[in-house]
Every structure is written in structure tokens, then in C-alpha cells.
Amino acid sequence: MSLMDRSHPTESLRDYDEWTLDLRRLSMGVPFAQGAFGKLYRGTYNGEDVAIKLLERPENDPERAQLMEQQFTQEVMMLATLRHPNIVRFIGACRKLMVWCILTEYAKGGSVRQFLMRRQNRVVPLTVAVKQALDVARGMAYVHGLGFIHRDLKSDNLLIFGDKSIKIADFGVARIEVQTEGMTPETGTYRWMAPEMIQHRPYTQKVDVYSFGIVLWELITGMLPFQNMTAVQAAFAVVNKGARPIIPSDCLPVLAEIMTRCWDANPEVRPPFTDVVRMLENAEAEIGTTVRKARFRCCMSHPMTTD
Incomplete structure (x- = not known):
């Protein structure tokens, strides 16, 4: 059963630990915002405009790397659980070596x-x-x-x-x-x-x-x-x-x-x-x-x- 099929969010947070994207279907443009652990890019995935949060795991700062991993995991779990017209729609996420990313629908109007x-x-x-x-x-x-x-x-x-x-x-x-x-x-x-x-x-x-x-x-x-x-x-x-x-x-x-x-x-x-x-x-x-x-x-x- 996938995370999106689960009915209880706390169970999802406890049990689910894998998210996959087919990176061959992802294209990335220029960054449009900077965050604490990485940058936000506009791109496309399967032909859809997406926002890509690209996180770079700190190599020489274990404490900061642990915090980044914690926030990455938390955000993916939350987004994959929440489905509402006024919550940004989660598309997928990926962890590859030092670079991790989260994909959500792209907001053309900005913040x-x-x-x-x-x-x-x-x-x-x-x-x-x-x-x-x-x-x-x-x-x-x-x-x-x-x-x-x-x-x-x-x-x-x-x-x-x-x-x-x-x-x-x-x-x-x-x-x-x-x-x-x-x-x-x-x-x-x-x-x-x-x-x-x-x-x-x-x-x-x-x-x-x-x-x-x-x-x-x-x-x-x-x-x-x-x-x-x-x-x-x-x-x-x-x-x-x-x-x-x-x-x-x-x-x-x-x-x-x-x-x-x-x-x-x-x-x-x-x-x-x-x-x-x-x-x-x-x-x-x-x-x-x-x-x-x-x-x-x-x-x-x-x-x-x-x-």
C-alpha cells in the first residue's frame, strides 16, 4: 500500500520511508528562490510545470546534515499525506547521494x-x-x-x-x-x-x-x-x-x-x-x-x- 492510500497520517509517518521519481522525466530550469539547505527551481515532470526543491546535503557538518534529513523526511511525509484544494499538491521526491529533491505543483503567481x-x-x-x-x-x-x-x-x-x-x-x-x-x-x-x-x-x-x-x-x-x-x-x-x-x-x-x-x-x-x-x-x-x-x-x- 502506498502512502497516498493510507488513511491515518501518524501511521504513514511511522511506516513509510521510500519515495521515487523517474528522473529521466524531469527537466530543471533556473533557480527562483534560495532556502536554508538548497534552492527552488522551476521545471517540468511528465510535461507538468513543477517546483523543485533541490537540497544539498552538507558534507562536513553532520549536525546540519541530520537536521536537513529530518526536515526533508518530515516535509515529504506531510505533503504525501495532505490532500486538500488549499494545500500544495505533492508530486514526488528522490534521495540520490548528496542531492535530494522534492517536487510539488508550480505556483505561477508566486507567493x-x-x-x-x-x-x-x-x-x-x-x-x-x-x-x-x-x-x-x-x-x-x-x-x-x-x-x-x-x-x-x-x-x-x-x-x-x-x-x-x-x-x-x-x-x-x-x-x-x-x-x-x-x-x-x-x-x-x-x-x-x-x-x-x-x-x-x-x-x-x-x-x-x-x-x-x-x-x-x-x-x-x-x-x-x-x-x-x-x-x-x-x-x-x-x-x-x-x-x-x-x-x-x-x-x-x-x-x-x-x-x-x-x-x-x-x-x-x-x-x-x-x-x-x-x-x-x-x-x-x-x-x-x-x-x-x-x-x-x-x-x-x-x-x-x-x-
């Missing part, structure tokens, strides 16, 4: 962060932001429903596809939710990281909800969280000063409420993603009926308009 950077000050429909947020929330509700934690939810890991849908990617640091005292601290990225992770305290799936609150703020404003701080300064401010991104004064109250509840310092106050989906669906309905032409700008210096 949400790249999308927001390209928009700059041009007006973007508010309906787009809510639709994108709903895609992320629905994908994460599915991930959490299987007992997983992503641990690095951010706009760089949210990909835009040809039909404008958003899919969640990069499960290299994801984990099954268990007792978290033994989990690796400081996974994820500081600007999006929940305070309990920054402080190396036990954590749950609610760390992803916190990160989603930051992502929703990005979608509404188009800005980088804590852009006037370094990542370390942002982490210090979040933990020691209770700092959060400033919500625009003209933000719809329902969206402001979702953000503030998601990034609450108390994980117990943060709603599960099933509730986040419901709240966003209500927001989408409100926008459609009462703010028919509502639009927002990707910079807080340009307020939302309802012309």
Missing part, C-alpha cells in the same frame, strides 16, 4: 508576499483579501483536523495559483501535535511567531492561529509586519511589550476582531480555524451586501474607499 510587494500602492479589492484569507483558513482547518501543526505559517509560504486560489506550502518544520516540551524551539519566523514559541514555552496548534492573524493583517494592509524593526526587535516587542501590528482605523470591524482574537497573547482565547472560517465567511457576506464596491489600498497611508 502572497511577492504579490503584495508587487501591488505597492495600487488599490486591491477587499474581496480579494478575504477570499485569500479564507483559502488559508480552510487549508489550515484541514491541517489541524489531522492533528498537525505547520509552525511556519507566513505570506512567503502561501502560494498563488492560476485560478487565483491560495495554497499552503513548506511543511519542512511541521509536526504532529503532541506534548510540545520536546519540540525544537524557534522554528518558524519571528515576525509571524507566537510569543509562546519565542519564549520556548509549551505550545499547541494555536501558534498557527496567531501566525494567521499576522497574515490577515498583511492581506489587509499589504505591508510587512513590524517593517521598521529587525526580526529580533520584533520578537522582543511582541513578548515584552505586547506589540502587535497597527490595525488601520478604517478596517472593517469584523476583520479587526478576527485579527485581534487570533493574535491574543493567551492561546486559549485564539479561535480554532473552524471558527475563523465561519467568521471570514460572515465577513465575506457583509462585504458583498453592505460594501459592494469596498476596496483597500496596500499601504495604511491610503485608506480603504467605498466609491
Whole structure:
């Protein structure tokens, strides 16, 4: 039985340890992104556009090589288990000597962060932001429903596809939710990281909800969280000063409420993603009926308009 046929993800993670690709069917272009252990390439496999994560195993750093192997294995297992319209589709993986690779479907629209950077000050429909947020929330509700934690939810890991849908990617640091005292601290990225992770305290799936609150703020404003701080300064401010991104004064109250509840310092106050989906669906309905032409700008210096 293949991994894709298994019904229980934890069983898959325990039992499955082989992934194969016919490398004769793979062609690789130029790299378009750089990661901690390698590069991302655009290529084709069996005639389909794919993203190729090519990892180079460190030869003279056993500790780093072990970490790379752990993240490689984890990501392949997760991707091969997850099947949802808002999760990037896994195609295959291969381990050959010092070079390992993971293939997923290619996102022509790039990441949400790249999308927001390209928009700059041009007006973007508010309906787009809510639709994108709903895609992320629905994908994460599915991930959490299987007992997983992503641990690095951010706009760089949210990909835009040809039909404008958003899919969640990069499960290299994801984990099954268990007792978290033994989990690796400081996974994820500081600007999006929940305070309990920054402080190396036990954590749950609610760390992803916190990160989603930051992502929703990005979608509404188009800005980088804590852009006037370094990542370390942002982490210090979040933990020691209770700092959060400033919500625009003209933000719809329902969206402001979702953000503030998601990034609450108390994980117990943060709603599960099933509730986040419901709240966003209500927001989408409100926008459609009462703010028919509502639009927002990707910079807080340009307020939302309802012309």
C-alpha cells in the first residue's frame, strides 16, 4: 500500500520511508528562490510545470546534515499525506547521494508576499483579501483536523495559483501535535511567531492561529509586519511589550476582531480555524451586501474607499 492510500497520517509517518521519481522525466530550469539547505527551481515532470526543491546535503557538518534529513523526511511525509484544494499538491521526491529533491505543483503567481510587494500602492479589492484569507483558513482547518501543526505559517509560504486560489506550502518544520516540551524551539519566523514559541514555552496548534492573524493583517494592509524593526526587535516587542501590528482605523470591524482574537497573547482565547472560517465567511457576506464596491489600498497611508 502506498502512502497516498493510507488513511491515518501518524501511521504513514511511522511506516513509510521510500519515495521515487523517474528522473529521466524531469527537466530543471533556473533557480527562483534560495532556502536554508538548497534552492527552488522551476521545471517540468511528465510535461507538468513543477517546483523543485533541490537540497544539498552538507558534507562536513553532520549536525546540519541530520537536521536537513529530518526536515526533508518530515516535509515529504506531510505533503504525501495532505490532500486538500488549499494545500500544495505533492508530486514526488528522490534521495540520490548528496542531492535530494522534492517536487510539488508550480505556483505561477508566486507567493502572497511577492504579490503584495508587487501591488505597492495600487488599490486591491477587499474581496480579494478575504477570499485569500479564507483559502488559508480552510487549508489550515484541514491541517489541524489531522492533528498537525505547520509552525511556519507566513505570506512567503502561501502560494498563488492560476485560478487565483491560495495554497499552503513548506511543511519542512511541521509536526504532529503532541506534548510540545520536546519540540525544537524557534522554528518558524519571528515576525509571524507566537510569543509562546519565542519564549520556548509549551505550545499547541494555536501558534498557527496567531501566525494567521499576522497574515490577515498583511492581506489587509499589504505591508510587512513590524517593517521598521529587525526580526529580533520584533520578537522582543511582541513578548515584552505586547506589540502587535497597527490595525488601520478604517478596517472593517469584523476583520479587526478576527485579527485581534487570533493574535491574543493567551492561546486559549485564539479561535480554532473552524471558527475563523465561519467568521471570514460572515465577513465575506457583509462585504458583498453592505460594501459592494469596498476596496483597500496596500499601504495604511491610503485608506480603504467605498466609491
